[in-house]
Amino acid sequence: MKVVETKDDARKLVRQWKEASSVVGLVPTMGYFHQGHLSLMEECKRRADRVMVSLFVNPTQFSPSEDLDSYPRDLERDKALAERCGVDAIFIPGEEEMYLPGHRTWVTVQGLSEGLCGRSRPTHFRGVATVVAKLFNIILPDVAVFGEKDFQQLQIIRQMVRDLDMPVEIIGCPIVREPDGLAMSSRNAYLNEEERRSAVCLFQALELATRLVQEGVESCGAIQQALRQKIESFPFTKIDYIFTGDPQTLEPVERVKRPLLVALAVFVGSTRLIDNTVI
Secondary structure, three states: OEEEOOHHHHHHHHHHHHHOOOOEEEEEEOOOOOHHHHHHHHHHHHHOOEEEEEEOOOHHHOOOOOOOOOOOOOHHHHHHHHHHOOOOEEEOOOHHHHOOOOOOOOOOOOOOOOOOHHHHOOOHHHHHHHHHHHHHHHHOOOEEEEEOOOHHHHHHHHHHHHHOOOOOEEEEEOOOEOOOOOEOOHHHHHOOHHHHHHOOHHHHHHHHHHHHHHOOOOEHHHHHHHHHHHHHOOOOEEEEEEEEEOOOOOOEOOEOOOOOEEEEEEEEOOEEEEEEEEO
16 A cells, blocks of 8 residues: 655556556545444445545644544554555645645535534534545545545535536445444544443434334424433433434425434534434
């Protein structure tokens, strides 16, 4: 596995791959790999001849009060896991490599960015869309793979690609979960033992939502109230949002329509976790 740290070296390597008529796949990440990341790499390998993983903790998607400095990092472990997975190259740029002095250009996907996580993280998706657009311009992938746990992010990237005519196929992959249902996340490492037991509240709330819809409950307000009671029955929890709405437009709905996106953001202790399901 090759390790590249500059845009020029990444472009040179991809150019060699494309000259050999290889289909190039990209898996953008912020590192601290878990099985969810590895599942994205495996899917990318199925769809592309050559796979590049980017590892960049993107500062522009963090607000000043968030966990940029403490975000978990383990570069040597990540490189070993990616190589074991059969990745062809890993791109590890520094902040100054990705954002030149005087950077002033931003990508904003209106309409999809303001709700859900965008309400409490108003600059987050501007940072996400911008860095992903930059990675697409650097790597020029034919295929890019993202996880469905970050469902709003996935829809924003799909919209950006459509709107800006980017020649890349966007693939979403199912959420990978721990045995008790907790969605795998790098931020799970922040949880202490007691908080980890409470973190399963998100998955149990999503299971409850599915059961209520299957039983014929039509009021999204009633579903949200049931989910709120479920989550708040666990200690150390504070709800950021409970969303029920259209999975394509990310617009809320008052009555159940199929398919229905149910998405959650919950603080467990000081750790903000997200999860979702489409019913």
